[in-house]
Structure formats: C-alpha cells, structure tokens
Amino acid sequence: MKFDKLKHDKSSIRNKLRKISTINSAVILLLCWLLLSSTSLIFIKNYEKCNLDLIGSTLSTTLTAATVFADSYDARNKIERFGNEGMYDSAKLVTRDNIVLAKWNAKREQTGWFSRLLREWIYLKPLNVNIIHADVVVGTLTLEGTVTGAVSFLQYSFMILSVGMLCVLIISLMLSEFLHRGIIASLRTITSSIHYVIHSGDFSLRIPGGPIREFQLFSDDLNSLLMEMQSLKASLLRDNRSLAAKALSDPLTGLANRSAFSARLTQRLDQPHEHERFALLFLDGDRFKSINDNWGHAAGDEVLKAIGSRLLSLASEQDLVARLGGDEFAMLVSSRTSEAQLQQLMQRIDDTIGEHILIAEGMPVTTSVTIGYAWSQPGDTVESILERADMNMYKNKRKNRA
Template sequence: MAKRNIRRPTFRSTLIRISAISVVTTLIIAWLFISATSLLSLRQYAEKNLQLLASTVSHSVEAAVVFRDAHAARDTLAQLGRQGQFASAVVTDSDGEELARWAWPEERTQHIDPLGEMVSHWLFPRPVEQPIEHNGQRIGTLTLTGEDSTVTRFVYRSLAVLTLCLLLAALVALLITRRLHRGLVSALQTITGVVHEIRATRQFSRRVPPSAISELHAFGEDFNSLLNEMEKWQRREQQERDSLLQRALRDPLTGLANRAAFTSALDSVLSDAERKLRTALLFMDGDGFKSINDRFGHAAGDEVLQSIASRLSECAGSRQLACRFGGDEFAMILEGLNDEDEVQATIAAIHLRMEEPVVLSSGVALAVRLSIGYAVACQAATAEALMEAADRSMYSEKEKRRPRVA
C-alpha cells in the first residue's frame, strides 16, 4: 500500500496558531467583560442623570402648572426636549389629568435600528416620574422618558473604540509572541538540521550547540552523548573494515601487496594507454630457498622471506609496487619509466641489496640470491601475456645461474 503524503504543519505555524487562538479567545472574553461592565455602569449613570433631569424640568414647568397654563408648559417641554435631553415628557395635574405633552416626531423614532432599540430599552426600562411641588404641596407629576439616540451613539462609539483597541492589543501580542517564539523555533531547527545532516551523510561528528532553553539544552546534551557513542562505533567499524581490507590486500607474513592487490594494480595500469607505455613488470624467485627450509626450518625460512620483502620495499620506494605471490615468488610493477635502462638499473639495485647476507635470530648468516626477469608492458596485449613474458624471462635468468655439469 502506497504511503499517503500527509501535509503536516510546521512547529512554527503550530505555535502561531496556538498563540492566535489564545490571544483571540482572551480578547473576546475581555471584550465581553469590559462591555458588560461598561453598560452596567452606563445604565446606572443614565438612570441617575434622568432623575436629575426630571427634577430640573419639574422646577421649569412649576409656574405653568400652578397657573394651569398648558401652552407655556408645552413650550417649556419642547424647548428642553429639542436639546436632546429626553425623548418624551408628560405633565399631569394633581388630579392626574394631562396638562401638557411633548415627544419627538415619529419620523425620528422610526430610524432607530433594532440594536439601538434594544440598548435603549435596557438603559431606560421605564420612564421616570417626578412630583411637581409648590410651597411644599404636590401640584402635579412629570413623567420623562430617556433619550436613546444619543446614548446609543455613545455606546456604538465606545464599543468601536474598545474593539479597535483590543484588535491593536491582539496584533501587538501576536508580534511579541512571534518574536519570543523565535528562539524556541531556532533551537529546534538547529537540532532537526543536525539530525537531517547526519541522516543524509552518516557523519556522526556533528554536534547540537548549547541552547538557552533548559529542556532543549538537556535534550541536546543527551543527543550529543548518543552521537559520541555512534561516532565511536563508526570509527571502530571503519578500523575493522580497513583492517579487513588490509588483510585482504596484504601478505600476512611480509606485509607486501598480495596477488589480489597485484592483479588490481596491474589491470589499472594496463587500462591506461599512457601509463602502459612507461611500465614494466619484474618477476623474482629465490635461488635455493628450499634448502634453507630443509636445513634451518620453516621459521628461518620465514625470517628470510621477511628480510627479502623489506629490501624489495626499500628498492621499490613510494613510486613502485612490490608484491609477494607466495613461497619465494615476488613481483614488482615499475611505473614512470623512460627506457629499459631504468629497468636494468632497478634490477641491479635489487641484486646489490641482496648481496648482503641475511642474519637470522639465531645468529646464522645466510646468502640469498634472486633470479629476476622482466617484461615491458607495451609489448603485451593483456595482463596474462605480460605476466607470462616476465615469468619466461625470470626462468631464463634462473637457468643462466644454475651450475652446469660437464
């Protein structure tokens, strides 16, 4: 079953979303709480103000009520009402009969929106009744209904200003939160960057830098400890791999390159036409090596082989490759030659070096000689042909060295 490519949010976007939800929720609750508190305070203020207004208006119409001048009473109410201090007013005498009435025209009240009407009914749930007194006696009653349009506009403006302030506060809070999150996100991105690089390159030398956040710092320290263990394991594995490769390409007795390494090196030379023109191959075989094993034992024979290998390595230097095929058979790949005289010079240097006797650990000194043959790489089409030519040359040299019986 194919894996579904699920788009997952980043840690930064998750933090921003959480912060936004928290800020918006908090500000909505604050908006509701402040609005409710403000409206409650405003209601108490409006009721108290309407009562004070009713007391003032009752004194203004007192004379008109005393003289039962309905026209004067209406004029007084209209003059005060047009100032926007109340919505309607009714003056009655002591018997409850209506003396004067004033109210805003219906056209004005019809433009009140439902929300404004709801706010008006909530602020002024009932009219205010104020007795009209003259010389301590009650001569009538004034009934006032509060003006809602002014209060409604004030409520709208207050709520708009409150909403704008809270939106600005939310924006500032989100910006500050985002800046504060930057350190946390940066620390996590550093850790994930190290993990991704290690996964891609398998290099366990990377480390997580210290973090200013305690939990992330502890996590980084634990992760670095794990990387230390992984790096040690990788180093041991590399050492074991190198050791295995060394054993696979080196002769265990002499430390020279073995047949596998020799074959690989020779194939590499012959595959390059330019290198092939300046390469030669030496084949070497010990003279009388069997007699050394028979007379002094295999341990002495191993010492002789190790001494021969050491001297061949000295003659080969860093440019040439000395190899051991097995037994007392050796080979050397000579590269960078200008002519066959350099081959002869190398063979002469090897013979000269072999003239020194090999001193065994028992103190016995043995003379060792090598039969050396060579072949030039440019004269052979394949590696097998080159090796056969060098081998024939070596045996030809060995026949020349062999004593003849008359």
C-alpha cells in the same frame, strides 16, 4: 536550508509563532473589549435611570400648582420645555380624576435596531411619579426616557475602543515578531549547522550557544553528539586504513600480497609512461618443501620472512615486492630499464638469497629461488605479461634441474 522560502510556508515555526501570538492577542483584546463595553453599558443604564428619576422628581414639583388648579396650558409649556431639551422621549400628566392635563411626545426619526434594543434594556417600563399636594396625590406624571445621548456616547466609545484595541493588537504583533527573532535566529543557527554537517560530513563543527537557555542546552547536547560522531568517524577511518593495509599485505612477511600486486600491475599497464618500460620478475623457492619437512613449518616461515626481507632490501622505491603465496614471490622493477641492469639485479638476488638463514633452533639453512622475467611491451595485458614471466621461470627451473 533556505529559510527565505520558509517565510511563506504555513508549517514553518515563524508562521506558527505568529499565529499563536495573533490568536493570543486577539482573544485577550476581545475579552478586554467585552469587559469595557459591558462596564460602559451598565454604567450608562444606571446613569440614565438615575437621571430620569431626578428629572421626574424635579418636574413633578414644578407641575404641582398646575395640577392642583388644572392649568393645562402651564403644564403643557413646562413639559414641552423639558422635553425639547432632550430630557425624555414622552411625558403625560394625568389628574387624579384620570383627566389628561398635558401630553408631549418627541418627534422621533427612524431609529436603528441598536437604539431600540438599548431603550428596551435601560427602560423596562415607563417612570410613574406621583404629584403630591398636602400629602394628597393630585396627579401622576408618566415619563419615557430618551437614549439619544447614550447611543451617541456608546457609538463613539465603541469606535474609539475598537481603534485603540486594533492599535494595541498591531503593536503587540510587532513586539511579538521582534521577540520571536531570537528564537528564529537560534533555530536557524542550529539547523544550518546540522545541514552543513550532513552534507559535508565534517563533524568537527561546533554549534554556538544562543541567548535562550533551552537552545543552549540543545546546542550542548548536539555538540556532545558531534564529538562522539567525530571520534567514531576517526576510529572507523583508522580501522578502515588498518583493514585496507591488511587486505593488501601479506601477514607473514609484511610484503604486498597477490591482490595488491595485481592492482599495481594493472595500474602500470593502464597508465604507461612514454618511452619507459618495466620488468616483471617471478621468483619460486627451491627445495622449500624439504625445509618444512625437516625443520617444521615454523622454520619454513622464518625462511620466507628472510627471503622477503632480502628482496625488499634489493628493491628501490619505484619497485614493488610481493609474496603471491607459498614460496612464490614477484617483483615489479621500474628502476632497471636495460637488460644488463636487470641481469645484474637477478644475480644479486641469487647471491643474497643463497646466504645462510638462521632458523629458530639456531641452525643455518640455505635455499635458493628460480627467477623468471618478462619486459613490458606495448599492448600488454596482465595475463600476457604474467604468462611470459611464468614461462620464463619454468624454463629456468627445468634448466637448473638438468
């Protein structure tokens, strides 16, 4: 499996883990950002309200004399001095007779939506402070708080907090990517091993365990499965070899059967060696039916086994001895390349087969075979050489009967 191609695949586990980590980190950081921002806003609100209360209390004490003596000049100077220092946005001093003694408003520039919302949230209504002299209310001071400092503080706080959260998110993703490498490496080892087994058929491979416990258990289970499959494959191969051997051998004599003989003959004719010929012998049992009739089929089987064993003892490693069925045998002779050598072999076959054969009852029986042969020729086919050997065998059988 080509893992390099999977890096950009949206369905790969690498991208799935990265997506989960990104969402998880983003949600956690967003919640932290909201919590810190909310805490900052609540703190700022309480601070600004307390600060305005303190300013109102201080200013009302300072303005007592000016209010009692209706000194609007002094009152206006004091209110302007505090206002110019940015302690409030507007102030108004009213006597108990509802006479406006002094009034001041800050020169506001165009404010944004955040400043307006923040002012409305912090200062739900103006602050009214009574000016008391000799336990008598002599006037009222009305103040509207300012949010200029709070806006600047919150803007810088939000900016620093956002940058910090972004850095934390990037570091979190980098750490997550580093930690996920172990998972990806373990999966890559397992999938590469399985991919190799599928394409090679080599079940002897064992998957190494990784540092992750779950993958270790998974690898152990896969190795157990590979061991079972290896054992099963070996058993199947043994069974196949056994079946192939049985399919190409005669169950009674252990010699090659007709199928194996035909395949070997076809191979020799299709791949002839230069200046090399071979002989095909046909051997047909004589009086075999009388042995079965007189001594039974078990005795006949013993005779067939003896014939096969004796033919095999006369053949060389290059030759092939086969039982074609019943009392018919055949030999592919490659070790004798001259007519004299072949005649000598056929004479030895006659002499060897003619020796006594002891059957199960301990009785000796004799039998013989009629042999026909044919030499291979250029351009031969399986049918042509078989036909010549068969005709020669029947010719000799008629001669023997005569």
